[in-house]
Amino acid sequence: MRKTTALRAAAAASAALLLATACNSQRGQDDKEAAADGACRGQQTTGITDKTIKLGGIYPLSGPASAYGAISDGVSTYFKHVNEKGGIDGRTVEFVVRDDGYQPPKAVEEARRLVEQEKVFAVFQTLGTPSTAAVWDYLNKRKVPQPFVATGASIWGTDDEHPWTTGWQPNYVAEARIYAKYLQEEKPKAKVAVLYQNDDFGKDLLGGFKEAVAGSGIKVVAEESYEVTDPSVSAQLTSLARSKADVLLDITTPKFGSQALAADAKNTKWNPLHIVNAVSASTTVLKPVGFKNVQGVVSATYFKDPADPQWADDAEMKTYKEALNKYAPDSDPANQLNAYGWAVASSLHKALDAMECPTREGLRDAVRNLKDVKVDMLLPGVTLSTGSDDAFPLETMQLMKFKGERWQLFGEPVDTRKEFGPPTK
Amino acid sequence: MSAVTEVLQQVVEGVGSGAVYASLALALVLIHRFTGIVNFAQGELAMISTYVAWQLVASGMPFWLALPVTLAVSFAGGMLIERLVIRPVQAAPELTTVIVTVGLFIFVNAMAGLIWSFTVKDFPQQFPDGGIDLAGVRVDWSTLGIIAVVAVVMGLLYLLFQHTSIGLMMRAVACNPASARLSGIRVGRVLMLGWGLAATVGAVSGVLVAPVLFLEPNMMGGVLIYAFAAATLGGFDSPVGAVVGGLLVGVAETLAGAYVDVIGADLKVGVPLVIILAVLLVRPQGLFGRAAVERA
Numbered sequence A: 001m002r003k004t005t006a007l008r009a010a011a012a013a014s015a016a017l018l019l020a021t022a023c024n025s026q027r028g029q030d031d032k033e034a035a036a037d038g039a040c041r042g043q044q045t046t047g048i049t050d051k052t053i054k055l056g057g058i059y060p061l062s063g064p065a066s067a068y069g070a071i072s073d074g075v076s077t078y079f080k081h082v083n084e085k086g087g088i089d090g091r092t093v094e095f096v097v098r099d100d101g102y103q104p105p106k107a108v109e110e111a112r113r114l115v116e117q118e119k120v121f122a123v124f125q126t127l128g129t130p131s132t133a134a135v136w137d138y139l140n141k142r143k144v145p146q147p148f149v150a151t152g153a154s155i156w157g158t159d160d161e162h163p164w165t166t167g168w169q170p171n172y173v174a175e176a177r178i179y180a181k182y183l184q185e186e187k188p189k190a191k192v193a194v195l196y197q198n199d200d201f202g203k204d205l206l207g208g209f210k211e212a213v214a215g216s217g218i219k220v221v222a223e224e225s226y227e228v229t230d231p232s233v234s235a236q237l238t239s240l241a242r243s244k245a246d247v248l249l250d251i252t253t254p255k256f257g258s259q260a261l262a263a264d265a266k267n268t269k270w271n272p273l274h275i276v277n278a279v280s281a282s283t284t285v286l287k288p289v290g291f292k293n294v295q296g297v298v299s300a301t302y303f304k305d306p307a308d309p310q311w312a313d314d315a316e317m318k319t320y321k322e323a324l325n326k327y328a329p330d331s332d333p334a335n336q337l338n339a340y341g342w343a344v345a346s347s348l349h350k351a352l353d354a355m356e357c358p359t360r361e362g363l364r365d366a367v368r369n370l371k372d373v374k375v376d377m378l379l380p381g382v383t384l385s386t387g388s389d390d391a392f393p394l395e396t397m398q399l400m401k402f403k404g405e406r407w408q409l410f411g412e413p414v415d416t417r418k419e420f421g422p423p424t425k
Numbered sequence B: 001m002s003a004v005t006e007v008l009q010q011v012v013e014g015v016g017s018g019a020v021y022a023s024l025a026l027a028l029v030l031i032h033r034f035t036g037i038v039n040f041a042q043g044e045l046a047m048i049s050t051y052v053a054w055q056l057v058a059s060g061m062p063f064w065l066a067l068p069v070t071l072a073v074s075f076a077g078g079m080l081i082e083r084l085v086i087r088p089v090q091a092a093p094e095l096t097t098v099i100v101t102v103g104l105f106i107f108v109n110a111m112a113g114l115i116w117s118f119t120v121k122d123f124p125q126q127f128p129d130g131g132i133d134l135a136g137v138r139v140d141w142s143t144l145g146i147i148a149v150v151a152v153v154m155g156l157l158y159l160l161f162q163h164t165s166i167g168l169m170m171r172a173v174a175c176n177p178a179s180a181r182l183s184g185i186r187v188g189r190v191l192m193l194g195w196g197l198a199a200t201v202g203a204v205s206g207v208l209v210a211p212v213l214f215l216e217p218n219m220m221g222g223v224l225i226y227a228f229a230a231a232t233l234g235g236f237d238s239p240v241g242a243v244v245g246g247l248l249v250g251v252a253e254t255l256a257g258a259y260v261d262v263i264g265a266d267l268k269v270g271v272p273l274v275i276i277l278a279v280l281l282v283r284p285q286g287l288f289g290r291a292a293v294e295r296a
Helices: A002-030 A066-084 A106-116 A129-140 A170-188 A198-214 A234-242 A254-266 A285-289 A316-328 A336-353 A361-368 A414-420 B003-037 B042-058 B062-087 B096-114 B141-165 B164-175 B178-180 B187-213 B221-232 B239-259 B270-282
Strands: A052-059 A091-100 A123-125 A191-197 A220-226 A247-251 A273-276 A299-300 A396-403 A404-417 B132-136 B137-140
Touching: A002 A285, A052 A066, A052 A106, A052 A404, A066 A091, A066 A336, A066 B270, A091 A106, A091 A285, A106 A123, A106 A129, A106 A404, A123 A129, A123 A336, A170 A198, A170 A299, A170 A316, A170 A396, A170 A404, A191 A198, A191 A234, A198 A220, A220 A234, A234 A254, A247 A254, A254 A273, A254 A285, A254 B187, A254 B221, A285 A404, A299 A404, A316 B221, A336 A361, A336 B178, A404 A414, A404 B003, A404 B137, B003 B042, B003 B141, B003 B164, B003 B221, B003 B239, B042 B062, B042 B096, B042 B187, B062 B187, B132 B141, B137 B141, B141 B164, B141 B239, B164 B178, B178 B187, B187 B221, B221 B239, B221 B270, B239 B270
Parallel strands: A052 A091, A052 A123, A191 A220, A191 A247, A247 A273, A273 A299
Antiparallel strands: A299 A396, A396 A404, B132 B137
């Protein structure tokens, strides 16, 4: 008897669900997406009017990667600042932020919500390679722009099946190349030991590095990987030390970055030139190790570090700090992630300004047709450039060395595309 | 560096990570001795205790004052968790308790992230930097320090188990709660005491390893797997076994990663799982454990 009741309840529940889905798809059909007329006839105008533009971002505001959530503070501060100055081409920006906790399935759920319920003009941004890869099929199928994703995987630029998705920051291959070029000039016979995270991120950067040094006097003499579940990388460092390499390329995420820097400092018998990748180059990684232990470590960057006193009188930096203090008083202006958010949002501002049609298609095309666009938060000499054969907006970086309590830039900005050609798949 | 010293250096590395695993394995063994359950949240409790110590030090308290305060807080916290979270499901099947501890794991991890964020914190190093050079093999002071503290804790636990009336009571409770209650032992209090002591030992473990692993909410997650392997290998009811097991697991894992090409660093994490499986198949009670005897 009890069994039949349960069965009946289940049947009723599934019937109700079916009905709900049916109603939903019905509504989807009735509710035609908005379209433009004139020269831009037939293009999608969802989420954009003469007065407003609606953008949606998906960031890890909770969970293990929640530190990156600070980027969304930088982005929303930028838009609030611009709105006060009259908006983007007269349009007020509405910026909706959703939390995926760095979990791809949640990112998919939030992307659907942003597109189908919030009806955003574009999904700006998704953060992290896994979350971005999880939503890009959906967004491209729906023809929703996904500009300037916050991840450095090279796939966003080498892929040609997803025209609505573009990267922004220099990809990991470009980053690997600037280290390769530096070594070719400074240590042309370098023996390199590599510590890398055993996933797409680590392999992307390591692969780019090996490709860039192929045929030169630089040799990768030892490689050790770690899993993100490993408690520590100190055993890997001991193995790498046996190679007696004179360069250590450290491709890690923050906690493991701290561990590797500490283990290298502790081993006084092995003193390689330590190159730490940009992902782990923030001062929040270096400070726990102790500044005295990380002197002379090398990395690369492309935007102005708000903690660097050389930008103290920089006009854009001043505007950024004032705006952040005003609109996000709990955020630390010296945090590089806030500045990153500001830089990427002002890059989007330039792309929106460049749209020929105020439509989703217009943004898609504008993002892929940027010609040496200057963004004030980026380093001097670093500009946004894309074209029909170039889907990587930023490929120029500058080296930096840790001195005292902060990074110091050195050398000239290096255009890695000019030096090495376009990244290959 | 000759091949022999290289191997020795790897062994020393292994002993270093093994001591880390052993320290958490001691807490696992302790709570298993007291209450008969396996506590999946043990690592997370150790992590949150470490955060308490970090917070105290960060707010200006000297480390050697912060340590006893942390241990006291952990002891009280462990007892409280037993009373509020575990006691209500005590009568339920063992699996229920295990699932409750898994839930506790997730809850504590998320809470630490909420309070202290997921960025890495620097924890003050209690041992001096550097180390000594033994015939070409470098041994860090921190490795020696961790081993010394773990040995002391192991000794204290051994004394507690074997030579005190409390130890006798808890052995009685773990062995047969019903008979223990009939002979006048306050079973509930003994269980609370077990949780409190295990949390304290866990806190020692967290404070010991934090300067090496760097403090963040997932600090102990990876360690827990190895600690389980250590406790299984040494025997879930033997403190000596936990320490020996921890050292063996650490050395085996490091040597396998460095010298067995098929394993390399990629498959290193598989080593503790293989150990767990092999021990359960060949000698389920572990090296130093006593086989459970059921009355027919």
